[in-house]
Amino acid sequence: MVRAPSVDKNGVKKGAWSEEEDNKLRAYVLRYGHWNWRQLPKFAGLSRCGKSCRLRWMNYLKPGVRRGKYTIEEEDLIIKLHEQYGNRWSAIAAKLPGRTDNDIKNHWHTHLKKRNKQTQLSERSQNMDDADQNEQSSAMSTSGSSTDQKREMDPNASAADSLDAYTDISSLSCDSTLFDCVDWVADDSNSSVESLTEPFESFWTEPFALDTSFSNYISVDPWLPSTEEEFLYPFSSFLDDGIDCFHELNNRKGDD
């Protein structure tokens, strides 16, 4: 399923990532952040190009990345968002916490494109049937109450219904609530799907509750280096936003 590992003429490794490489990258980024993707592999002791590291982190290793089966609600939302944004996968991914643009893009091409086509075809034939029926009996009233029917009738209902799956922040991993959801809301400020952000208003207005489960992540991960010496230390001023949080938590943990 993955490309065979290989090394190019510059000594840069390509192809599938080994567990060891994953652990190195994860440990490094969690400790120092991604202050410069191009330089990062050198400091982290990886024979990879920065692009490859970034991609691996963003799509696979980043805390909060959700993998696996898509729910019907997610698929409906993707289809709806695709109608709105087209192939702007990063914009679509911003509305689905924990899902990456690459993952959504793959899922679209392998599942939803077909499903969407079929839906459109069936809707078209349904519309033709409806037109026929209207000709025969314009007085007949229609009644439909299923969620699917509601979605077809009201695109906004679709988005709102789908969002129910995401308003339960607790269903996400602790990491995603602090990282991805913040991005999600922040990116959305000018979106025309404003309703999608509403459930997160409380995120901003309520007092910040420190989620100490971060520190569990750090202490549990056996691949996080126990000493600074295991990695080349970059420039502290480059430390990434979210990583400051890790340091903060680590320090607090140390204080306790």
Add this chain to the structure above:
DNA sequence: AACGCTATCAACCGCTTTAGC
């Protein structure tokens, strides 16, 4: 069992955008 075909998805590539000077 063996083969071919299809589906899947991680990873790559190249173009565009953004930031810094």
Add this chain to the structure above:
DNA sequence: AGCTAAAGCGGTTGATAGCGT
């Protein structure tokens, strides 16, 4: 304003799992 480097993004590729014949 123009240049350069870095980051981001979307399209595409390729290995392999799984299914049908």
